[in-house]
Each structure stands twice: as structure tokens, then as C-alpha cells.
Amino acid sequence: GQNIDQPTEMTATEGAIVQINCTYQTSGFNGLFWYQQHAGEAPTFLSYNVLDGLEEKGRFSSFLSRSKGYSYLLLKELQMKDSASYLCAVTDSNYQLIWGAGTKLIIKP
Amino acid sequence: IAGITQAPTSQILAAGRRMTLRCTQDMRHNAMYWYRQDLGLGLRLIHYSNTAGTTGKGEVPDGYSVSRANTDDFPLTLASAVPSQTSVYFCASSDSEGKGYTFGSGTRLTVV
Numbered sequence: 001g002q003n004i005d006q007p008t009e010m011t012a013t014e015g016a017i018v019q020i021n022c023t024y025q026t027s028g029f030n031g032l033f034w035y036q037q038h039a040g041e042a043p044t045f046l047s048y049n050v051l052d053g054l055e056e057k058g059r060f061s062s063f064l065s066r067s068k069g070y071s072y073l074l075l076k077e078l079q080m081k082d083s084a085s086y087l088c089a090v091t092d093s094n095y096q097l098i099w100g101a102g103t104k105l106i107i108k109p
Numbered sequence: 110i111a112g113i114t115q116a117p118t119s120q121i122l123a124a125g126r127r128m129t130l131r132c133t134q135d136m137r138h139n140a141m142y143w144y145r146q147d148l149g150l151g152l153r154l155i156h157y158s159n160t161a162g163t164t165g166k167g168e169v170p171d172g173y174s175v176s177r178a179n180t181d182d183f184p185l186t187l188a189s190a191v192p193s194q195t196s197v198y199f200c201a202s203s204d205s206e207g208k209g210y211t212f213g214s215g216t217r218l219t220v221v
Contacts, residue, residue, distance in 0.1 A: 030207065042199055042212035043152075087151070091207040095140075101151035 002026045004100035006088050011106045012078055020073045020086050020103045028093020034062050034073045035087040037102065043087055046073070075105075083107045112136065115200050115213035122190050122220050130185040130216050132200035139205045141183040142167075143175060145196040146215075152199070158183055159205070190220045 004024045012018040024032070031050040035043035049055055049064035049071060061074040073086055088100040116131045134141065143155040144167075154167030158177040172194060174186045183202075187194055200213040 033210065042214050044212075045210065048208070089210075095205065095207045096154075096157070097142075097203075097207055097210060099152040099154075101149070 002092060002098045004088055004090060004098055006086075006100045006103045008101070009104045009106065011108060012075075014078055014080060014107055014109050016078050017074065017076050018078060018105065020075070020088075020105065022071045022073070022088035022100060024069050024071070024088070024090045024098070024100075026090050026092045026098055029066060030091040030093065030095055032062075032064055032071050033087075033089045033091075033097070034060075034071075035089065037085045037087060039084070046086075078107050080107050080109070112211055113200055113202055113213035115198075115216050117216060118214070119217040120219070122187075122218060124190055124192060124220055126190050128187045128190055128218070130187075130198055130200075130218070132183045132185070132213060133181050134183075134200075134202045134211070135181065136202060136209070136211065137180060138202035138209065138211075139180070140203045140207070141177065142201045142203075143173070143183070143185045144199045144201065145169065145194075146199060147196050155185065155198075190218075192220045194218065195220045 006022045034046040037043040047062035054063045059076045064071045085102040087102045089097045113134045139160045142157045144152045153169045156175040158164045161180045198216045203210040
């Protein structure tokens, strides 16, 4: 079956760095997405990786290793507004998006 | 319209009633999707459409139906609502390769 695993919840301190991991087992691979979702709102796009390596976008970076079925989202200089759920999703061989259950990130002052 | 519009924003529905959730996009995306999101379960795909005129079943299709008469609209119908269909429903669209994935703002449905 197809499966995406990420931690249920993480806690970090304002100003610090946090890494949210995602492992996947899917039938084929055509890209990996990270989305941010604040409580009561729709998910919004953060990053897209299709090749191995690190993609940096401001305070957020996303890493992909296709051979390991592994990705992480790195958030630097954490701000209180970063408190949200972070969703990992993989596009399979049929270009269907398979979603992880999300990681709730709690930022403490 | 910019992106995806869902209506209504929220609804309280009596069990057994029929309800259609509306979704319209203006990005000319080929693919559209309906998800439900319940606490602790993440996003679960109900139905999808890869292009106008075609639809497919997702992970949790029972009790729901969809149609895709044109590129822009993808309504979701609950023929006879039950309390277990209480959830937040998100419509989304993307290009044919799953890129540009965009969500609507969601419909919060409560079935009583």
C-alpha cells in the first residue's frame, strides 16, 4: 500500500530551528510537496522537490532523498506565526497526491 | 473569482437531507479533487476528476457523488446526509501532473 509517515506533533522555541521529517512508500514518485495549514484554514503551498537535494526558500528549506524515500522540512528563526500543521504529500506514478496526516508544530516563546 | 471558490462556508444539515457543496476554479486546471479532513486523520480523498467529463473514486467515496460537466465546476453531493459526514470539506485543483495544487477555503459541514 501507499504510506506517508510524519510525526504527529512537535514543539520548538521561538527563534530556534526545527526539522520535520517525512518518509514515504508509494507506487512511483513524481514529486514531493510540503504544505502549511493553520487551524481552521486551507493548506497553502510551501515547497516542491522532485530531484534529490535541498531547496531553500527564505526561512524554509526542504530536502529530498528519493533512494531513501525521505524528506524533511527545515524551519529557521522560528516565529510564533509558524505554529501550524505541516503536511507532506507525494505524487505517485498516476500523478495522484498521497497525503501524510500532518505534523502539528507548537512554538513556545 | 481568484483561484478556487467553495460554497457554502459552513452549513448545519439535518440527517437524511440532500446537500450539494459547490466548487469553482478559474485557473483552467484539468484536475479537481474533493477531500474531507477530520481531526487526527489528515486529508482523505473522496472523489477526483482528471479532466472534464471524467470522475474517479478516492479513498472514502461512499455516500458522496460528483460530476464534472465542465472544466471549472466540480460539485460534491451528499444524497442522504449522516452524522459521520460531519467534517471540513476541501476542494482542490491542479494541472495534469499534480503541480500548482491549490485548495479552496473549505466548507464546514455539521450533520445533526
